[in-house]
Amino acid sequence: MRLFDTMTQQIELFEPVSGNEVKLYVCGVTPYDTAHLGHAFTFASFDILIRLMRSKGWKVTFVENVTDIDDPLFAKAEQLGNISWEELAQQETDRFVREMQSIQVTMPDHFVRASEELPAMFELIAKLLQNGHAYISDGWIYFSVKSDPNYAALAAAAGLNGYDNLLNTANENGNNGGDPRKRDPLDFLLWRGSSEGDPAEWDSPWGKGRPGWHIECSAMATKYLGPQIDIHGGGCDLIFPHHSSEIAQTENATGQRPYVRFWMHIGMVALDGQKMSKSLGNLVIVGKLLERYTPNAVRIELARHHYREPWEFFYDEMDDSQRIANMIDRAVNGHAPTNHLKFTDKTVAYRRQFMAALEEDLNTPEAVALLQMFTEELLRGDLSEDDAAAAQRAIRETSALLGLQ
Numbered sequence: 001m002r003l004f005d006t007m008t009q010q011i012e013l014f015e016p017v018s019g020n021e022v023k024l025y026v027c028g029v030t031p032y033d034t035a036h037l038g039h040a041f042t043f044a045s046f047d048i049l050i051r052l053m054r055s056k057g058w059k060v061t062f063v064e065n066v067t068d069i070d071d072p073l074f075a076k077a078e079q080l081g082n083i084s085w086e087e088l089a090q091q092e093t094d095r096f097v098r099e100m101q102s103i104q105v106t107m108p109d110h111f112v113r114a115s116e117e118l119p120a121m122f123e124l125i126a127k128l129l130q131n132g133h134a135y136i137s138d139g140w141i142y143f144s145v146k147s148d149p150n151y152a153a154l155a156a157a158a159g160l161n162g163y164d165n166l167l168n169t170a171n172e173n174g175n176n177g178g179d180p181r182k183r184d185p186l187d188f189l190l191w192r193g194s195s196e197g198d199p200a201e202w203d204s205p206w207g208k209g210r211p212g213w214h215i216e217c218s219a220m221a222t223k224y225l226g227p228q229i230d231i232h233g234g235g236c237d238l239i240f241p242h243h244s245s246e247i248a249q250t251e252n253a254t255g256q257r258p259y260v261r262f263w264m265h266i267g268m269v270a271l272d273g274q275k276m277s278k279s280l281g282n283l284v285i286v287g288k289l290l291e292r293y294t295p296n297a298v299r300i301e302l303a304r305h306h307y308r309e310p311w312e313f314f315y316d317e318m319d320d321s322q323r324i325a326n327m328i329d330r331a332v333n334g335h336a337p338t339n340h341l342k343f344t345d346k347t348v349a350y351r352r353q354f355m356a357a358l359e360e361d362l363n364t365p366e367a368v369a370l371l372q373m374f375t376e377e378l379l380r381g382d383l384s385e386d387d388a389a390a391a392q393r394a395i396r397e398t399s400a401l402l403g404l405q
C-alpha cells in the first residue's frame, strides 16, 4: 500500500520493516470536554487504516494516549469546582471511549494515560540533560531548540517556516514565549517546576512539578513501541509544535533516527465556515448525531472525506450519508449470509477496485463511491443470481473495512 508522509510530502510505498508488524501511535484527546466530529474523523480514519492493514495479515500494535496532564483539564476542573481533575479526566475518558465505540472505532491495544507514565518521561529528560540538549533553569527544564539543527524540519516540510512564524504558532499552542527562564523563546518545556497553586504535581529527580506536553507522547510512544515507530498520527494542528518537538527530543534522547517512518496528519473539520473547536463552541457532537442518524451513516459521512482534506460538515450531506447507509443495510440484510460462497468474476473485480482505492493513500471517498455503485447495481436487480449472492458478501466485507457493521 502507499501512504502520504508529511515529512517527505509524498505518497510512498508503505511496508512493515520487521516481519509483518506495524507500530502505530496516535495522539489522543485531553479529557476535559465532549469529543466532537473532528476527533471522530481522526480516529475513524486511523480505524480504517488499521482494519485495512489487519485484513492484509499485518500485526498492528496501536497505541493511543490520553493527555490527562494538561492545563485545559486542570482549568476545567477548577471552573466546575465540585470535581477533582482526576475524576473529570476519568469521566471524560469514559465518555470518549463510549462515543468512539458507538461508531465502531477500533480501540487501541494500549490506551495509556500520561499521568501513569512519568518514569518513562524522567528517563528521556535525564538523557537530554546528560547529552546537553536540555537545561535546567530555576527548577524548570527546557529543550534547547538551537541544539538541534533539524528542529522544525517537519513544520518546514508542511510549509511553516521562519522563526517568527514558528514562535507565533508555538505561542498559540501552549508555549510561553515570554518565560524569562528560557535561553530562547522557542525552547520548549520538558519539566515544569513546582508553582504555587498548581493543582497537579509529581515528585521527580529534579523536585516537584509536572511534565511538558510534548515529552508525554515521546515517552508513551517509545515505552510501548520502542525508539522507532512505523506510523505516527494525529490532527494536522499537531505538526507544530507538538510533533516537531517530539521528533527533536526523542531522536536526541534515543540516538536513533528516524523516530517515525511515516507521519500521517488528519485534516480539520469545520462547521459554519470555521474549524470545529471547543473554544469556538461550533461543535457537532457524535452522541447528538446518533440521536438522528445511525452509526453506519456517521461512518459513511466521515469516509466520504479524504483524511488529509479539510472539510465542512453539512446536515444535507449527512442526510445523504444516511440514505447510502440504509441502502447498504438493505443490500447486506436482504439475503441470508452466504460466507461459503465463492466470489464471482464480477465481485472479484469490485473487491480489487475497492482495495486498490484504500491502498492508494486511504482513498476512502473513492471506496465509498465504489461501494455505493455496486450496492445500487445489486438493488436494481441488474446482477445474475450467482453474482447477486456473492455481491452481498462482498458488500458486507468491504463495508466492514470502512467501519460499518
Ligand SMILES: [Zn+2]
Pocket (backbone or CB within 6 Å): 026, 027, 028, 217, 234, 242
Ligand atoms: Zn501527542
